[in-house]
Amino acid sequence: MKVYYEHDADLGFLSGKKVAVLGFGSQGHAHALNLKDSGVDVRVGLRPGSKSWAKAEGAGLRVLPTPEAVAEADIVMVLLPDELQAAVYRQDIEPNLKEGGALAFAHGFNIHFSQIKPRKDLDVWMVAPKGPGHLVRSEYVKGSGVPALVAVHQDASGSAFPTALAYAKAIGSARAGVIPTTFKDETETDLFGEQAVLCGGLTRLIQAGFETLVEAGYPPEMAYFETVHEVKLIVDLIYEAGLSGMRYSISNTAEYGDYTRGDLSVPVEETKRRMREILRQIQTGEFAREWMLENQAGQPVLEAGRKRWKAHPIEEVGARLRAMMPFLKARVLEEVG
Ligand SMILES: NC(=O)c1ccc[n+]([C@@H]2O[C@H](COP(=O)([O-])OP(=O)(O)OC[C@H]3O[C@@H](n4cnc5c(N)ncnc54)[C@H](O)[C@@H]3O)[C@@H](O)[C@H]2O)c1
Numbered sequence: 001m002k003v004y005y006e007h008d009a010d011l012g013f014l015s016g017k018k019v020a021v022l023g024f025g026s027q028g029h030a031h032a033l034n035l036k037d038s039g040v041d042v043r044v045g046l047r048p049g050s051k052s053w054a055k056a057e058g059a060g061l062r063v064l065p066t067p068e069a070v071a072e073a074d075i076v077m078v079l080l081p082d083e084l085q086a087a088v089y090r091q092d093i094e095p096n097l098k099e100g101g102a103l104a105f106a107h108g109f110n111i112h113f114s115q116i117k118p119r120k121d122l123d124v125w126m127v128a129p130k131g132p133g134h135l136v137r138s139e140y141v142k143g144s145g146v147p148a149l150v151a152v153h154q155d156a157s158g159s160a161f162p163t164a165l166a167y168a169k170a171i172g173s174a175r176a177g178v179i180p181t182t183f184k185d186e187t188e189t190d191l192f193g194e195q196a197v198l199c200g201g202l203t204r205l206i207q208a209g210f211e212t213l214v215e216a217g218y219p220p221e222m223a224y225f226e227t228v229h230e231v232k233l234i235v236d237l238i239y240e241a242g243l244s245g246m247r248y249s250i251s252n253t254a255e256y257g258d259y260t261r262g263d264l265s266v267p268v269e270e271t272k273r274r275m276r277e278i279l280r281q282i283q284t285g286e287f288a289r290e291w292m293l294e295n296q297a298g299q300p301v302l303e304a305g306r307k308r309w310k311a312h313p314i315e316e317v318g319a320r321l322r323a324m325m326p327f328l329k330a331r332v333l334e335e336v337g
């Protein structure tokens with residue numbers, strides 16, 4: 001498979017183009033600021049009264065109400081919560097986006113699950129960073145980038161792909177690698193990754209480790225350092241040098257324990273059986289239907305999950321310990337509260 005890098009992408013495909021970034025959340029602030037720093041003509045579209053308005057203006061961006069931002073744009077990047085995109089598309093985007101414009105996404109959910117059926121005259125493409133928005137910004141500022149997937153759903157202009165590639169370059173992703181794919185594959189793998197491994201899986205592994213130690217009588221502070229804080233240090237080694245690189249750095253004792261006890265903690269075959277069920281629910285659209293119903297009901301499960309996890313002891317001890325580490329000026333801390 002070809003992986004695209006900076007020399008494969010031509011920023012010329014964005015020159016003379018006006019880009020509207022809708023939303024100033026995790027991805028929105030990162031795209032808008034990276035585009036601006038890459039010399040792209042960018043404006044941010046928000047709802048009047050949005051809390052993000054002053055923040056975006058404070059960061060030196062031009063902010064307009066969504067319909068006006070769309071009306072003056074050649075490219076509209078939709079960085080609103082997935083569950084709101086279809087309504088905003090119908091109300092603010094479709095009636096205002098110029099003939100022959102481009103509609104862009106950072107995730108394929110609404111196109112793949114047919115929540116948005118875009119006008120035929122539009123280019124429809126995606127640049128989906130494989131990482132949280134706060135890192136899309138901080139990696140860019142460091143001179144590096146977060147890899148991304150690029151896909152084209154409609155190519156009315158004939159230049160959707162190189163334009164998407166140019167956009168990926170402008171947000172820093174081509175520094176790390178850009179993989180061409182389809183909306184279907186991006187949507188299914190992205191949902192699988194966040195549910196099974198990155199978010200759902202990892203938090204449960206951490207939870208189980210922390211609770212096992214605490215229930216066995218060890219101090220929660222020790223349990224936190226061992227099963228939460230150090231995860232990053234180990235993952236950093238995997239990120240830089242792969243599983244073998246990580247195993248080179250740890251002691252032989254740790255490495256032997258890893259090979260002989262890891263499967264007792266996460267029984268791989270059984271876990272894969274369960275992960276295939278997660279994947280099935282994604283591929284059949286079962287997860288998407290459930291998520292849309294959850295939204296129609298006002299997100300009760302999402303809210304309950306937030307409340308329950310906020311009250312977990314791991315969060316109390318974590319907040320206390322992190323407050324003693326001034327170097328942990330968390331990117332999201334001000335927003336998390
Ligand atoms: N969070 C991530 O790191 C991440 C990573 C890859 C892809 N994505 C995708 O990026 C998209 C955006 O997700 P996010 O997590 O950055 O969203 P977010 O919840 O962090 O931010 C959404 C923004 O939209 C604004 N908004 C809400 N309703 C609006 C409306 N009606 N009109 C205008 N603005 C409105 C909010 O104020 C906020 O600024 C989604 O498609 C998501 O799947 C997110």
Ligand SMILES: CC(C)(O)[C@@H](O)C(=O)O
Pocket residue numbers: 130131132133190194198199
């Ligand atoms: C950052 C993630 C988990 O990769 C993204 O897919 C998201 O939806 O936030």
Ligand SMILES: [Mg+2]
Pocket residue numbers: 107190191194
């Ligand atoms: Mg996702």
Ligand SMILES: [Mg+2]
Pocket residue numbers: 129130131190193194
């Ligand atoms: Mg993802």
